[in-house]
Amino acid sequence: MKKVTLNDIAKKVGVSKTLVSLVVNGKARGYGISGQTCDKVMAAVRAYGYNPNQTARSLRTGMxxxxxxxxxxxxxxxxxxxxxxxxxxxxxxxxxxxxxxxxxxxxxxxxxxxxxxxxxxxxxxxxxxxxxxxxxxxxxxxxxxxxxxxxxxxxxxxxxxxVNNKVGGELLAQHLLNQGFRNPVVLSLTPSYISSVAERVEGFVSVFENAAIHTEVHNIPFLCLVDMVEDFFTTRLHDKNMPDAVFAVNNNLATATLRACHVHNIVIPKDIALVCFDELPYFDFSKPSITSIRQPxxxxxxxxxxxxxxxxxxxxxxxxxxxxxxPVELLVRESSTQISDNNGWRSP
Amino acid sequence: MKKVTLNDIAKKVGVSKTLVSLVVNGKARGYGISGQTCDKVMAAVRAYGYNPNQTARSLRTGMxxxxxxxxxxxxxxxxxxxxxxxxxxxxxxxxxxxxxxxxxxxxxxxxxxxxxxxxxxxxxxxxxxxxxxxxxxxxxxxxxxxxxxxxxxxxxxxxxxxVNNKVGGELLAQHLLNQGFRNPVVLSLTPSYISSVAERVEGFVSVFENAAIHTEVHNIPFLCLVDMVEDFFTTRLHDKNMPDAVFAVNNNLATATLRACHVHNIVIPKDIALVCFDELPYFDFSKPSITSIRQPxxxxxxxxxxxxxxxxxxxxxxxxxxxxxxPVELLVRESSTQISDNNGWRSP
DNA sequence: ATTGGCGGCTAAATCGTTTTAGATATTTAC
DNA sequence: GTAAATATCTAAAACGATTTAGCCGCCAAT
CATH class of the missing domain: 3.40.50.2300 (Response regulator)
Known part of the structure; x- marks a missing residue:
């Protein structure tokens, strides 16, 4: 029940604690301890199931x-x-x-x-x-x-x-631009100064800016994320002011966006495109599959x-x-593809 | 740089380590230490930014x-x-x-x-x-x-x-039975003796057994799960021996099954039904949404x-x-609903 | 015969706490 | 005025390891 200590082993074998400690830590050789003694100690260590107390060790060594x-x-x-x-x-x-x-x-x-x-x-x-x-x-x-x-x-x-978050944001923006989207919204996080978030947004916004397109950025507080994202879409639907693409800056926001779209019967990518940062296991087989940035x-x-x-x-x-x-990797998938009117969309 | 210790504080204030320790641990009252001394000690503690070394504390107290x-x-x-x-x-x-x-x-x-x-x-x-x-x-x-x-x-x-895994398995099986599925397969885990897994399978199998239906159980090794699940479907498709329903015993298997179905162009629930144990965030808005057991x-x-x-x-x-x-909760969703021929299935 | 070196080992200090068993001075009781 | 009680505080012993400094006996060298 009681754990066996260095002292116990030393007494059993009839040597000093120092000796046992050296042997246990594999420093026997360096300190010229005879093979015989070494064996005796190790035998006792095994027999009594000795394991060094990490706490004591930490106190002494500072590690x-x-x-x-x-x-x-x-x-x-x-x-x-x-x-x-x-x-x-x-x-x-x-x-x-x-x-x-x-x-x-x-x-x-x-x-x-x-x-x-x-x-x-x-x-x-x-x-x-x-x-x-x-x-x-x-x-x-x-x-x-x-x-x-x-x-x-x-x-x-x-x-x-x-990872290179800025480039990630740029890749997603450029992809959306190429696909013909012109009215994007960024769903981002509070606090917005966090480097990863800020740089993703920065990269994304700058690309659209170069195309003379202004991008709205919404910062969602970390703690009430799911509800706030749903509210965002509720408001926009009511105002008839829907973006044509959404950039979710992390996996939580992507999931929340998908949920909100489901609730509001918004169809991706027909009604709106979705791209996001981070991979989730289901992004490559969901219907639609989700365009995202994979981090290494x-x-x-x-x-x-x-x-x-x-x-x-x-x-x-x-x-x-x-x-x-x-570097990051852009994975283009269905959620950001401009398609005609194919509700029952299936991958090739 | 160097962390400040109990001793440092004791010396600065000109009292014993004991005193400082007692004050810091809020035992001053019980040991009749005067309010004045108490304040002096606390002041020093704050001034020098003293924090007890947990390692030393652990060694002494065993906690x-x-x-x-x-x-x-x-x-x-x-x-x-x-x-x-x-x-x-x-x-x-x-x-x-x-x-x-x-x-x-x-x-x-x-x-x-x-x-x-x-x-x-x-x-x-x-x-x-x-x-x-x-x-x-x-x-x-x-x-x-x-x-x-x-x-x-x-x-x-x-x-x-x-959680009551057995009942969870039973609920899923009963639901599938009610929906008219008669040829189920269980995708389970190795090692199969693990209580949660074993009881889920046991509950599931027993319900079908009562309906005189034999259930095949496949145990998938933990480490090569994704590939093995895909192989399972490859084989079954080749043999033209497809089940009409799959029970994935945990979230990993559910995800692997969805991926395999995607790869093989198997449509859920038209071609095959899927039910599983565990909730994942996307189960309630994916297309189809996934019938599952929610654990509390x-x-x-x-x-x-x-x-x-x-x-x-x-x-x-x-x-x-x-x-x-x-207790667990059965969440019936689209992945286990017998539907006619509606490829572009949408939730109501 | 002294010195030095070496092989094999150990005593004791140390890490920073907590806790036990008093110590010391001041009150109180009678 | 002495004994007992009380109020504050402290010295020292743990806890279980690591590590420093050095002991002891023996042999080789000078």
């Missing part, structure tokens, strides 16, 4: 073999995928992951950072909701291993792994992870505020 | 304010939702969550349990992939706070929060959490192996 992951909502498919892939990378190197969701609250984000640090996590991967990240900057300056993922700060030197999630994770590793092991290779920006 | 969550795959929408809701419940009470995905590997599950215990987690919520959970039983017997969620062991007394995720989490709390605080109220089984 915990734990990484923190902070995102806005771990139940969002995108962040859940990040979590899983990061977990696997971490596992490979003997780390575990402790997670926290902020619901875009800066206060909670700061609290989580503080708590994770007090837990001696060896590093934190963060998708920040902040606007002026002075605390983050200080944290990095102080040498704490921190990597931003998905969202970064263009003017603040913090190692980051992000696996690469995002492995880059973020190696940036973090670089800081933890302090190999000095990485520049202080390196931002790795990865 | 870590951390809970472990172990599931098969945190990126699965169902488990991601569980994680988020549990995280929120935990946060309320000052806990953080450390997570682990097993990919249904019993070995990894056991390793994670061991690791989490070495990290002094105060309790673990587990969706187990085991068949003979002797270790789990011993863990619970030893007094370690462990709660099973989603999957349980009918013959082993471990506190559990699950929020209740599942709050029950699991309070079972765990009960064990942690050891209030002795809970019976040793209490299994809480919650």
């Amino acid at each position: 915990s073999n734990t990484l923190g992951l902070i995102v806005s909502d771990i139940s969002n498919n995108f962040y859940a995928s990040l979590a899983r892939q990061l977990e696997d990378l971490a596992w490979e190197l003997g780390y575990n992951m402790i997670i926290g969701s902020t619901d875009e609250s800066v206060g909670k984000e700061l609290k989580l950072l503080e708590i994770f640090r007090n837990r001696q996590v060896d590093g934190i991967i963060l998708s920040s909701s902040q606007q002026n990240p002075t605390e983050l900057e200080n944290l990095v300056k102080s040498g704490f291993p921190l990597v931003l993922i998905d969202r970064y700060f263009p003017t603040v030197p913090i190692p980051s792994a992000v 999630v696996a690469e995002l994770c492995s880059v973020a992870f190696s940036l973090l590793q670089g800081q933890i092991t302090n190999n000095g290779e990485t520049k202080p505020g390196h931002v790795e920006m990865m | 870590s304010n951390t809970l472990g969550l172990i599931v098969s795959d945190i990126s699965n929408n169902f488990y991601a939702s569980l994680a988020r809701q549990l995280e929120d419940l935990a946060w309320e009470l000052g806990y953080n969550m450390i997570i682990g995905s097993t990919d249904e590997s019993v070995g990894k599950e056991l390793k994670l349990l061991e690791i989490f215990r070495n990290r002094q987690v105060d309790g673990i919520i587990l969706s187990s992939s085991q068949q003979n959970p002797t270790e789990l039983e011993n863990l619970v017997k030893s007094g370690f706070p462990l709660v099973l969620i989603d999957r349980y062991f009918p013959t082993v007394p471990i506190p559990s929060a699950v 995720v929020a209740e599942l989490c709050s029950v699991a959490f309070s079972l765990l709390q009960g064990q942690i605080t050891n209030n002795g109220e809970t019976k040793p192996g209490h299994v809480e089984m919650m």
